[in-house]
Amino acid sequence: MPSHSALLLSWSHYVRLLTVPEAQARNYYESESLRGGWSVRGLDRQIASHANERLRQKGTAAISKADRPPAEGTESARIEATHIETGSYPDRFR
Numbered sequence: 001m002p003s004h005s006a007l008l009l010s011w012s013h014y015v016r017l018l019t020v021p022e023a024q025a026r027n028y029y030e031s032e033s034l035r036g037g038w039s040v041r042g043l044d045r046q047i048a049s050h051a052n053e054r055l056r057q058k059g060t061a062a063i064s065k066a067d068r069p070p071a072e073g074t075e076s077a078r079i080e081a082t083h084i085e086t087g088s089y090p091d092r093f094r
Contacts, residue, residue, distance in 0.1 A: 009033055012040045016047065025052045 007014065013033055020026045029052060033043050046052075 010040065013038075013043055016040060016043055020047060028052045028055075 009017075009030065013030075017026050017030055017033075020029060029043060029047060032038065032046070032051075036042075038046065
């Protein structure tokens with residue numbers, strides 16, 4: 001974990017992370033909390049659902065929406081496809 005001068009999450013996040021026995025899982029939950037902007041409750045849900053273990057079994061590196069491509073058939077996927085084809089986003093996404 002980072003030194004006391006570099007705490008990037010709330011103290012409550014770190015208190016909750018200390019309950020995770022495996023260092024690799026703790027590091028995963030810490031980085032995903034930062035990347036995904038998880039609240040302490042969100043972090044609790046991910047730990048309780050064993051998200052780290054599920055993703056390791058699937059071979060997926062991250063759960064944060066920021067790191068996932070848009071699901072096919074969604075408006076985000078359509079906009080992304082349009083952006084790729086035309087090189088510009090609609091005005092509402094600028």
